[in-house]
Amino acid sequence: METIQQRFAVTFSYPVIFTQQLFDPQNPKLRDFLSQYGERDFRKKIFFCIDSGVLAAHPTLQSQITHYFESVPTLSLVPEWLVIPGGEAAKNAPALFDQIVEAVDQYGIDRHSFVAAIGGGAVLDLVGYAAAVSHRGVKHIRIPTTVLSQNDSGVGVKNGINYRGKKNFLGTFAPPVAVFNDTAFLRTLDDRDWRSGISEAIKVALIKDKVFFEWLEANAKALAQRDEAAMQYLIHRCAELHMQHISGGDPFESGSARPLDFGHWAAHKLEYLTHFEVRHGEAVAIGIALDTYYSQLTGRLSETDTQRVIQVLHELGFKLYHPALAEQDSVHLINGLREFQEHLGGRLTITLLDAIGVGVEVHEMDTVLIQKAVVVLQGETV
Amino acid sequence: METIQQRFAVTFSYPVIFTQQLFDPQNPKLRDFLSQYGERDFRKKIFFCIDSGVLAAHPTLQSQITHYFESVPTLSLVPEWLVIPGGEAAKNAPALFDQIVEAVDQYGIDRHSFVAAIGGGAVLDLVGYAAAVSHRGVKHIRIPTTVLSQNDSGVGVKNGINYRGKKNFLGTFAPPVAVFNDTAFLRTLDDRDWRSGISEAIKVALIKDKVFFEWLEANAKALAQRDEAAMQYLIHRCAELHMQHISGGDPFESGSARPLDFGHWAAHKLEYLTHFEVRHGEAVAIGIALDTYYSQLTGRLSETDTQRVIQVLHELGFKLYHPALAEQDSVHLINGLREFQEHLGGRLTITLLDAIGVGVEVHEMDTVLIQKAVVVLQGETV
The missing domain is CATH 1.20.1090.10 (Dehydroquinate synthase-like - alpha domain)
Incomplete structure (x- = not known):
């Protein structure tokens, strides 16, 4: 029997959008992206995972997001959040990975819905990995909040977590569907x-x-x-x-x-x-x-x-x-x-x-x- | 600041090779594939995961494989094996996933080396998933042993495991680098x-x-x-x-x-x-x-x-x-x-x-x- 040769190309495409105050109701960038993305004949959901450090520096962030989505009637904001401890620790805790997968299941996030992560590189890496393997990939949006994640790790195609102390031992190559770089987050960074x-x-x-x-x-x-x-x-x-x-x-x-x-x-x-x-x-x-x-x-x-x-x-x-x-x-x-x-x-x-x-x-x-x-x-x- | 639009295509290519007695030393198909794949300036490894059901029906399989690789001096066969219980149970046990990841670490399987799985669809799904996320993807070879995996699941691009009873809740789209369909394995299948x-x-x-x-x-x-x-x-x-x-x-x-x-x-x-x-x-x-x-x-x-x-x-x-x-x-x-x-x-x-x-x-x-x-x-x- 003759060998069957499989060959195909998969095209990946995503914008990196620069903005200020992403969740200001006057700012149409996120709303526009979401309403134009994918097919429109069913209602999509969006679920947010937020870096605890970002939340500490922006205590009104959750209410801003809730308010913002009141003006996006075509999308369902999942009314619960996952707050994830920021920094490398996020990538060393398998329980956090499980929590995200659990949430995808519990809130019925399917392959046409969105998991959005707001945070530094470690939180983005963790959430990106969990999103990439749940249902073999739910749509993932990155909202990096540090200089490092806005100019480097957050705009690329990798994600990952550590495994028994081995850096990025588990992960995938899985481009996000969009990245939003919001300058306002940089103001609350410490000097380091x-x-x-x-x-x-x-x-x-x-x-x-x-x-x-x-x-x-x-x-x-x-x-x-x-x-x-x-x-x-x-x-x-x-x-x-x-x-x-x-x-x-x-x-x-x-x-x-x-x-x-x-x-x-x-x-x-x-x-x-x-x-x-x-x-x-x-x-x-x-x-x-x-x-x-x-x-x-x-x-x-x-x-x-x-x-x-x-x-x-x-x-x-x-x-x-x-x-x-x-x-x-x-x-x-x-x-x-x-x-x-x-x-x-x-x-x-x-x-x-x-x-x-x-x-x-x-x-x-x-x-x-x-x-x-x-x-x-x-x-x-x- | 202007939006940066990312766009690229990734090409995937793999042969599905039909053969009889893959590990007969006279059969060059696997040897030829391995020696021609990828770059040649360093020694690659190959690690086998085998379905327990296949091993029971082919008790000399391991010694055949060992013997076969004696004639492939350019490649290092990892001298240990992982034997995985066949059938749907394989996809319900997170411990088996961990064992494969562990083995990739322990035997130093890097992104240019191979993890080969011999078995029915469930074992291939599990091993394929673990291979796809280890180091963000080590090279994966599938050797399906059932009619179902040789004509359908094993020749495709999906892998996955179950999560708390949800079928294929965790997985990726990750094409293998090659599939070998060996008719000899079909002879020992039960009628069902x-x-x-x-x-x-x-x-x-x-x-x-x-x-x-x-x-x-x-x-x-x-x-x-x-x-x-x-x-x-x-x-x-x-x-x-x-x-x-x-x-x-x-x-x-x-x-x-x-x-x-x-x-x-x-x-x-x-x-x-x-x-x-x-x-x-x-x-x-x-x-x-x-x-x-x-x-x-x-x-x-x-x-x-x-x-x-x-x-x-x-x-x-x-x-x-x-x-x-x-x-x-x-x-x-x-x-x-x-x-x-x-x-x-x-x-x-x-x-x-x-x-x-x-x-x-x-x-x-x-x-x-x-x-x-x-x-x-x-x-x-x-």
């Missing part, structure tokens, strides 16, 4: 979270877009002083570059195409070594500094370019060293290389810099030079 | 399982392919007598029609395109009402008979065509009635309509017949006529 997400913009600029890096240099002071207009531009451009990388490559990473992970091998390990006391964006800033010095030490990157990178990180207020980097002569840190390879599978692939705006992939790293780069970083801390 | 999967071939013929239905009529006796050549043709043609439906439509069912589910609303409910004592294919045969009579009672289908359908089901040895259909004046059965709608979401959509080979979708059913069709079926049982 405001700064944190900026490192992903530096990352993508360094490997892809010199002009954007120059913009970051010119605006570092304004960003450090919480200039909202500058932050809006940063988020928009970073999200755009991130999304172009996904659509231009291998969106579901079925081959060996790499995600945008410059500076990330060390960042993941540092988060873990510090029990996530160092936040993701902070760890990425350190990882960028480390791999930038490493790029210089291996003769790829000029002294001038190296100093520009370090300078912009300093101006933004990032700390570029943590004692965990040097523990046991950096052996813990260097173990992170193998773990990074294991998670992505296949050959070790690390992005370095040939110049500002020019990333390059390598397949091995010299441990002595990594140790040296750590020592240089240590010297940077005054 | 041999017959069971034939109902999916009747289903797809009735709604899509009159010529195939005529072939089924002509070969019903041979099939009932376990003619292997006839069964091979049936499986190949049914798999082909099933796969064409997927690739020609909406493979991941993101809109309202329907899966191939003629006869299935009643079948799902009947399986549930009988605690899965009635097997899926047996229930589908009854569901087909019910919706065929219903099509006649509503004036769509001619008396002659109706009798041809019933005749072929009889010749194959299917029972076309079960007392659970009539319980409480069929109220239990009729509840299945709403549950069927809820699982798929959106409007109720049921496939009926306008003629043999011509399916038609309707959006409501008349409960009185359903009750009447049940009474007709009851009269058929002599």
Whole structure:
């Protein structure tokens, strides 16, 4: 009998919409999206999962949402909410995953209805995963509330939870149906979270877009002083570059195409070594500094370019060293290389810099030079 | 700030390969597939999950596999196996899901390595789900061992497990990288399982392919007598029609395109009402008979065509009635309509017949006529 060859393409499409005060009754963006999405001959539901940290900073959020949906008569707002503790803890608790699945069942959310998540990256990752596997995928809307989730994780196609301490061990590639980036949420971030997400913009600029890096240099002071207009531009451009990388490559990473992970091998390990006391964006800033010095030490990157990178990180207020980097002569840190390879599978692939705006992939790293780069970083801390 | 519109297509491709004695060292099919798949510059692993029922019928299977992989030096066979109890029970035990995820972790199966499942539809569904969400998807190979899984569920793109009694409540759309249909496994099936999967071939013929239905009529006796050549043709043609439906439509069912589910609303409910004592294919045969009579009672289908359908089901040895259909004046059965709608979401959509080979979708059913069709079926049982 002859082999039957199956072959088909699935098209994914979603907007990332920028707005202010998403739930202001005067703001039509969410209402318009929902009323135009999908088929109109039956009544859809929408169920909200909200980050506890966001709710604490925006105590009237639930009543705003309730009020907003009074003007959307074509949709049923589920009158209950799931409030989910924010931060990495959200991804370590299988019970939270169960709660979301339970809610999908209890409130009769079907494959044409919506589960919306409002929160930081961890809450979005958890809710996105639960939505993706319930009924083999209910429609998912992301409303990221941090710089990091608005410019990076929240606009991409991944979700996931940790499994017995292994980061993102369970998850899927499942694009949302829409992302709403609401600037108003950024105002209540603490300074660490405001700064944190900026490192992903530096990352993508360094490997892809010199002009954007120059913009970051010119605006570092304004960003450090919480200039909202500058932050809006940063988020928009970073999200755009991130999304172009996904659509231009291998969106579901079925081959060996790499995600945008410059500076990330060390960042993941540092988060873990510090029990996530160092936040993701902070760890990425350190990882960028480390791999930038490493790029210089291996003769790829000029002294001038190296100093520009370090300078912009300093101006933004990032700390570029943590004692965990040097523990046991950096052996813990260097173990992170193998773990990074294991998670992505296949050959070790690390992005370095040939110049500002020019990333390059390598397949091995010299441990002595990594140790040296750590020592240089240590010297940077005054 | 302007909306960023994301849009990309992901291409999925996999062969369904027909063979005999897959693990005979002389059979190059699996070896060839594995050595040609993906990138070649690192050593991949393969981990097997095996249906306990298959292992009982093929006690030398593990040693055959071990021996086979001695001739595949480019690949590492994980020397441990996971033996999974076959049948619907496999999908009701979250602990089995955990065991597979655990094994992926323990044996270091990364996104470029393979998890292979050998078994009936339930085991394939469970293993496929665990593989799809581990590391956001390790490569999955299906080796279906029943008629039903070789011609229908195993060649498609879905997986899933039950959640608190809700059928396939958790799952994904995740195509395998290859399917191997080995005829040798069919020889050890009991008569019920041999017959069971034939109902999916009747289903797809009735709604899509009159010529195939005529072939089924002509070969019903041979099939009932376990003619292997006839069964091979049936499986190949049914798999082909099933796969064409997927690739020609909406493979991941993101809109309202329907899966191939003629006869299935009643079948799902009947399986549930009988605690899965009635097997899926047996229930589908009854569901087909019910919706065929219903099509006649509503004036769509001619008396002659109706009798041809019933005749072929009889010749194959299917029972076309079960007392659970009539319980409480069929109220239990009729509840299945709403549950069927809820699982798929959106409007109720049921496939009926306008003629043999011509399916038609309707959006409501008349409960009185359903009750009447049940009474007709009851009269058929002599």
